[in-house]
Amino acid sequence: MPELPEVETIVRELNRVLPGKTIEKVEVLRDTVLRGVTREDFQLNLRGKTFQPVQRRGKYLLFPFLPDGYLVAHLRMSGKFAVGGEPATASAHLRIRFLLGEGKQLLFLDTRCLGTLNVVEHPDSLPGIRRMGVEPLSGDFTEAWLIKALSGSSAVLKNWMMNQQNIAGLGNIYVAEILFDAGLSPLRQASAVTPREAKRLYRGVKAILEKALEANGTTISDYKRVDDKSGEFQEFLRVYGKMNQPCVVCRSPIARIRQQQRSTYYCSTCQT
DNA sequence: AGCGGAACCTGTCGGC
DNA sequence: TGCCGACAGGTTCCGC
Numbered sequence: 001m002p003e004l005p006e007v008e009t010i011v012r013e014l015n016r017v018l019p020g021k022t023i024e025k026v027e028v029l030r031d032t033v034l035r036g037v038t039r040e041d042f043q044l045n046l047r048g049k050t051f052q053p054v055q056r057r058g059k060y061l062l063f064p065f066l067p068d069g070y071l072v073a074h075l076r077m078s079g080k081f082a083v084g085g086e087p088a089t090a091s092a093h094l095r096i097r098f099l100l101g102e103g104k105q106l107l108f109l110d111t112r113c114l115g116t117l118n119v120v121e122h123p124d125s126l127p128g129i130r131r132m133g134v135e136p137l138s139g140d141f142t143e144a145w146l147i148k149a150l151s152g153s154s155a156v157l158k159n160w161m162m163n164q165q166n167i168a169g170l171g172n173i174y175v176a177e178i179l180f181d182a183g184l185s186p187l188r189q190a191s192a193v194t195p196r197e198a199k200r201l202y203r204g205v206k207a208i209l210e211k212a213l214e215a216n217g218t219t220i221s222d223y224k225r226v227d228d229k230s231g232e233f234q235e236f237l238r239v240y241g242k243m244n245q246p247c248v249v250c251r252s253p254i255a256r257i258r259q260q261q262r263s264t265y266y267c268s269t270c271q272t
Numbered sequence: 273a274g275c276g277g278a279a280c281c282t283g284t285c286g287g288c
Numbered sequence: 289t290g291c292c293g294a295c296a297g298g299t300t301c302c303g304c
Contacts, residue, residue, distance in 0.1 A: 003297050032281085059298080076298045078282080093282090112281045114298070128299075155274060163274095164299085171297050220297070221284085240297090260275070263295080 002075050003059060004136070004169030005209060006217035006231065010081055011056045013227060017083050018051040018063075018106065025099040033095045033108070035116045045119045046071065046098070058132045058168035062123055072118040072126060073108070079115030082107040082228065133166045136205050137213075141167070147198045150190045157193065158186035158259050167205070173218055176240040176265050178204040185271045186257075186264045211236065239265040 002010070026043045028034065034042050049069075055062040061081075063071035073079070078093075084105045096108040096117060108117065124130045134140045153160055160166055161175040170178070179186050181204035184197060193201065212218060217231030220241065238248050243256040247267040257264050 006297070074298080076280095077296065110281090111283065112296090114281060116299090153273090159275080162298095173297050218297070261277075262298090 002079075002217070003171035003174050004056075005174070005212035005215075005233065007056050007059050007061060007075070007169070008213055009216045009231065010075075011054050011061060014054045014061075014081060014083070014106075017104075019053050020050065021100040021104065021106075022050045023047055023098050024101050027097040027099070028095075029097065030095040030110075030113060032113055033110060033115055033117055035118050037119050042117070042119055045069065057123060057129055058135075058164055059171070060123070060126075060129055060132075068121060070120055070123055072120055072123055072129070074116045074128070075110070076112070076114035076116065078111040080109045082109060128164070131165050132168045133164060134168060136167050136169065136209055141202075141205070143199050143202045146202050147195050150193045150198055150201075153190040155190050156186070156259065157184060157188040157190050158264055160190040162260065162262075169209075170205075172262050172264075173220075173237070173240045174208055174212065177238060178208045179266060179271060180239045181208055183271055185268070186259060186266050239267060241265065 023046050026046050028039045028042065031039055037045075049065040052064045052066065055064065059074060061073040061075075063073070065071070084107055085103055091109055093109045093111045094107055095110050095113065098106040100106060108115070118126065120126060134145065149166060150160065155163070158175060158179065161170055161178070162172070176186075178201070182197070182200040184193065184201060212233040215231055215233040215236065216229070218233040218237065219230035220234060239254050242254040242265055244253045246252065247254055247270060250267065250269045252267060252269045254265055255268050257266075
C-alpha cells in the first residue's frame with residue numbers, strides 16, 4: 001500500500017497528536033505482526049513510554065522513546081494507523097491497540113497482516129533500514145549521485161528504482177509515474193541511461209514525490225490517512241492502473257507488463 | 273549481482 | 289450462486 005508520500009503524510013498526522021502521550025497499556029490482538037520480539041517483551045518495553053516526534057526512513061515509521069529504544073513499523077501492503085477517541089473501534093482488522101489514557105488510543109490495523117511492528121535499541125539493527133538507500137527529498141539525492149549510481153548497476157531500470165537500497169521509499173505506483181514523467185522505458189538497462197536522461201529522471205523523482213506529498217498521497221483501494229481521509233494523488237496518475245486507456249500525451253494504449261512479479265504500466269510510445 | 277519464484281496474509285473482482 | 293484464478297502502494301529468502 002503506502003510509499004514515501006503516504007508514509008510521510010501519516011507521520012505528519014501522527015505528530016499532530018502523539019508527542020507527549022504516554023502508553024498505558026498495549027493490547028496485541030494478532031501476534032504475527034510482531035517481528036523479532038515476543039508479545040510479552042513488546043508490551044513490557046512499551047508500557048509507560050512517552051511518544052516523541054515520529055520520524056520516517058524510506059517506508060518505515062520510527063517512534064523514538066527516551067532514554068532509548070524505538071518502535072519501528074512497516075505498513076507493507078495494507079497496514080494503517082488510526083488515532084481514536086473512545087475505544088469503541090470494532091474493526092475486524094485491528095491488530096494492535098495502544099491505550100494512551102483519557103480515552104485516547106493509537107490503533108494499528110492491517111487487513112492482510114503483512115505489516116510489521118518491532119522494538120529495537122537502534123533502527124540500524126534492522127537490515128532493511130541499515131541498507132536503506134538515499135532519501136530522495138534530502139540534499140544527498142543529487143543529479144551527480146544518480147548519474148553515477150545508475151552507471152554502476154547492471155539492473156533493469158524499473159527494478160533499480162524499486163530497490164530500496166538505491167532510492168528509499170519509491171514503490172510500484174510512483175516508479176511508474178516517475179518513469180512516464182521522465183520518458184524512460186521501465187525495460188531499459190540502468191547503466192545505459194545517459195547523463196541527460198538521468199537528469200530528466202532526477203527531476204521526475206522530485207516532481208512526482210513533491211506533488212504526491214502535496215496531495216497527501218494516493219488512495220487506490222484502501223489506503224487511509226490517520227484521520228480516515230483519503231489522499232488525492234490518484235487524480236493525477238497518468239499510467240499506473242491505466243492499462244489499455246489512451247496515453248494522455250500520444251493516445252496510444254497504456255501497456256501492462258510483469259517485472260519482478262509486479263505489474264508495470266507504461267506507454268511504449270512515449271517511454272523509450 | 274540480479275532475477276524469477278515462492279512465501280508471508282486477506283480480500284475483491286471477473287469469468288465460467 | 290459458487291468456485292477458481294488473478295491481482296493488490298511490500299519485503300525477504302532461496303536457487304540459478
